[in-house]
Amino acid sequence: MPPPVTDRTGLRAVLAEAEQWVRPARPATARHSRRDRTLLLAVASLPELTEGADLARIAALAQHGPEAGLHLIVAGWPPPPLTEDTTQPPLPRSTKVALRNPHAFISDPPGGSYGSSGLNTPVFLDEDPPAHLFERVCQELSELTAASAHLTLDDLLPDEPMWSDDSAEGVATAVGQDGDTSVTLQFNDLTPHWMIGGRSGAGKTAFLINVLYGLGHRYAPSELTLYLLDFKEGSRSPSSCRASGTRPGCRMPGPSVSSPIGSTAWPSCGSSTPR
Numbered sequence: 001m002p003p004p005v006t007d008r009t010g011l012r013a014v015l016a017e018a019e020q021w022v023r024p025a026r027p028a029t030a031r032h033s034r035r036d037r038t039l040l041l042a043v044a045s046l047p048e049l050t051e052g053a054d055l056a057r058i059a060a061l062a063q064h065g066p067e068a069g070l071h072l073i074v075a076g077w078p079p080p081p082l083t084e085d086t087t088q089p090p091l092p093r094s095t096k097v098a099l100r101n102p103h104a105f106i107s108d109p110p111g112g113s114y115g116s117s118g119l120n121t122p123v124f125l126d127e128d129p130p131a132h133l134f135e136r137v138c139q140e141l142s143e144l145t146a147a148s149a150h151l152t153l154d155d156l157l158p159d160e161p162m163w164s165d166d167s168a169e170g171v172a173t174a175v176g177q178d179g180d181t182s183v184t185l186q187f188n189d190l191t192p193h194w195m196i197g198g199r200s201g202a203g204k205t206a207f208l209i210n211v212l213y214g215l216g217h218r219y220a221p222s223e224l225t226l227y228l229l230d231f232k233e234g235s236r237s238p239s240s241c242r243a244s245g246t247r248p249g250c251r252m253p254g255p256s257v258s259s260p261i262g263s264t265a266w267p268s269c270g271s272s273t274p275r
Contacts, residue, residue, distance in 0.1 A: 038071065051086070164218065
């Protein structure tokens with residue numbers, strides 16, 4: 001979690017991040033995705049001399065944020081009306097909590113009503129939790145978060161059956177995720193060739209292996225033939241191979257090549273006519 005901001009510059013940076021979260025608004029169906037997140041913006045107090053434009057941005061986030069998973073907790077709203085420009089109406093779509101010793105008063109929620117004067121009962125705040133309880137809960141949440149972020153190979157494998165795609169219109173495989181959207185690399189009439197560039201150690205080989213494994217999973221040997229060339233060690237004679245299972249059964253030309261899974265060398269295979 002980033003540290004809290006304490007000045008107008010920091011406030012504007014946080015507001016810009018929240019606005020980026022809201023715009024463009026994500027469809028309602030996306031809220032059910034396991035990769036989706038909720039952003040909570042907590043404003044404990046506003047910096048001195050906060051300008052009217054910044055207050056209007058907070059109000060706009062309160063109005064349009066819920067559909068995008070953005071929620072606000074704002075203390076001290078509306079701020080003192082120092083000028084006509086900074087005078088603000090109640091925060092849109094908000095439930096007001098007024099702290100009145102020794103209890104709190106809860107206003108009507110957005111779109112609902114408790115009656116003529118809000119929730120007709122005092123709400124008493126609990127005492128602060130002891131430090132050891134707070135620390136224990138944070139530790140448990142940290143461990144749960146770390147466990148949920150752990151991925152296994154099964155989590156990354158595609159759900160569709162192996163060798164289920166047809167190469168008549170070209171071949172394609174997923175190479176990554178952009179939010180909830182799968183990024184696909186396609187070899188067809190529109191994009192017949194791809195060139196992957198990057199410095200040494202940037203991940204070119206890992207990327208190519210992911211592409212080969214993805215293609216090998218989607219397309220049967222009768223649909224796809226792979227030719228792998230690697231001139232890094234000075235070899236100049238290509239070998240051909242066919243996709244086999246989820247691991248293309250190939251030996252790249254040049255010195256002995258180890259499989260990315262374990263240390264077993266890829267089996268070589270005979271020549272074949274590419275499709």
